[in-house]
Amino acid sequence: xxxxxxxxxxxxxxxxxxxxxxxxxxxxxxxxxxxxxxxxxxxxxxxxxxxxxxxxxxxxxxxxxxxxxxxxxxxxxxxxxxxxxxxxxxxxxxxxxxxxxxxxxxxxxxxxxxxxxxxxxxxxxxxxxxxxxxxxxxxxxxxxxxxxxxxxxxxxxxxxxxxxxxxxxxxxxxxxxxxxxxxxxxxxxxxxxxxxxxxxxxxxxxxxxxxxxxxxxxxxxxxxxxxxxxxxxxxxxxxxxxxxxxxxxxxxxxxxxxxxxxxxxxxxxxxxxxxxxxxxxxxxxxxxxxxxxxxxxxxxxxxxxxxx
Numbered sequence: 001x002x003x004x005x006x007x008x009x010x011x012x013x014x015x016x017x018x019x020x021x022x023x024x025x026x027x028x029x030x031x032x033x034x035x036x037x038x039x040x041x042x043x044x045x046x047x048x049x050x051x052x053x054x055x056x057x058x059x060x061x062x063x064x065x066x067x068x069x070x071x072x073x074x075x076x077x078x079x080x081x082x083x084x085x086x087x088x089x090x091x092x093x094x095x096x097x098x099x100x101x102x103x104x105x106x107x108x109x110x111x112x113x114x115x116x117x118x119x120x121x122x123x124x125x126x127x128x129x130x131x132x133x134x135x136x137x138x139x140x141x142x143x144x145x146x147x148x149x150x151x152x153x154x155x156x157x158x159x160x161x162x163x164x165x166x167x168x169x170x171x172x173x174x175x176x177x178x179x180x181x182x183x184x185x186x187x188x189x190x191x192x193x194x195x196x197x198x199x200x201x202x203x204x205x206x207x208x209x210x211x212x213x214x215x216x217x218x219x220x221x222x223x224x225x226x227x228x229x230x231x232x233x234x235x236x237x238x239x240x241x242x243x244x245x246x247x248x249x250x251x252x253x254x255x256x257x258x259x260x261x262x263x264x265x266x267x268x269x270x271x272x273x274x275x276x277x278x279x280x281x282x283x284x285x286x287x288x289x290x291x292x293x294x295x296x297x298x299x300x301x302x303x304x305x306x307x308x
Contacts, residue, residue, distance in 0.1 A: 001026045001105065002036075010116045012109050012123070021120055023099045024108070027051065040099060042092060043067065050090025050101035057088075057181035059188045066093040066196055068124075070185060071178035072131035073138045075106060082145065082164045084138055084171035086178040089131070093124050093196075100127065121198060125205050128186070132212050135179060139219055142168055146227065165227065172224040179217045186210050255299035 004020035005012045012022065025036060037044055046067045049055040053074070060067045067090070074087040089108075090101035098120040100108065111133075113126045146168055152161050189196075190206045198206070 002028065002032060005109070007117060007119070007123075010118065012114060012117060019097075021097055022123060023097065025099065025101045026105045027103055028101075036099070040092065040094075041065075042099075046092075047090065047101065050088055051103045053085065053087045053103070055088050057178070057185045059185050059192075061192065061196075064094060067091075068093070068128075068185065068189070070128060070131055071182050073134050073175070073178075075104060076138070076141070082167045082171075084142060084168075084175065086174050089127075091124055091127060093120065095197075096120075098124055121202060122205075125202060125209065128189075129205075129209050129212065132179075132182070132209065132216055135175065135216050136212075136219070139175070139216070139223060142171065143223060146223075169224065169227040172220055172227060175220050176217065176224060179213060179220055183210075183213050183217065186213055252299065254302060255295040 003024040003026070004015050004017055005022040005024065006015045006017055007013075007021045025032070028036065033047065036042060037047060041062075041064060043060075043062065046060060046069065049069050055069055057071045058069050070089055070091060071086055072089050074085040076084055087103050089103075090099070092099040092101070102108070108127060108130065109123075111130065113130060113133075114123075117123050117126070146165065149161050149164050149168075186206065186209055190203070190210065193203045193206055
């Protein structure tokens with residue numbers, strides 16, 4: 001799918017023009033790929049890399065355009081089961097146009113940053129900044145999910161929530177690798193800014209992007225270190241909850257066994273003889289109450305012995 005955007009009154013508008021300012025390519029077909037490569041003189045490998053989530057971030061300068069493969073967080077879905085994935089996007093900057101290649105159909109021009117744009121180079125930089133902003137938003141979501149899971153782990157006796165925490169930790173490792181790769185690309189972009197025709201104002205914006213990316217990396221690293229250091233503690237909590245349950249079950253088994261012993265030795269006949277109650281309608285309820293009392297006293301005695 002190919003979308004076309006034109007800059008009109010400092011805003012991006014979807015158009016059907018043959019010569020738009022911004023081309024957005026979303027999961028193109030083979031025919032569309034062939035047409036784009038031929039008409040825009042794109043390198044086939046670079047263009048294919050924009051749709052490959054495993055492709056590392058990089059920047060390459062061609063004769064008539066700049067090719068930038070940048071990492072961005074993939075939109076989360078409930079089917080991912082707490083796995084936050086990373087995807088790639090391709091930015092191909094020409095003198096008079098910008099080609100944005102994406103693997104999923106999302107609106108990359110939403111938010112306050114695109115309410116006012118002055119040119120394709122500013123759009124190029126804002127797309128890079130927007131990807132870093134999405135990483136920051138996803139890190140907040142991961143932290144919120146982790147706090148909720150930690151609350152459930154406190155009372156859990158199964159491995160489901162531990163597995164969810166391990167999945168979040170794995171996601172943070174992928175995020176760290178992606179953000180670190182983006183950092184190298186941004187540094188290369190800054191060193192080549194003047195040669196690529198960026199204005200001093202744009203160079204200052206690139207500096208801001210570098211700072212935001214560094215803060216994003218530090219935040220992801222903090223979360224990853226916290227998750228990794230608390231893995232053993234969380235596993236111990238689940239194990240301790242299971243031990244407590246087993247102790248309670250053992251106490252219940254013993255509490256049931258003691259009345260069963262007395263019932264097996266004497267039975268109702270001995271109980272009736274000892275109490276002198278011949279009426280079975282009265283003897284049976286009293287016998288059951290006596291056995292329940294013996295069981296309850298036994299259970300309480302076992303729990304007190306545990307505390308001491």
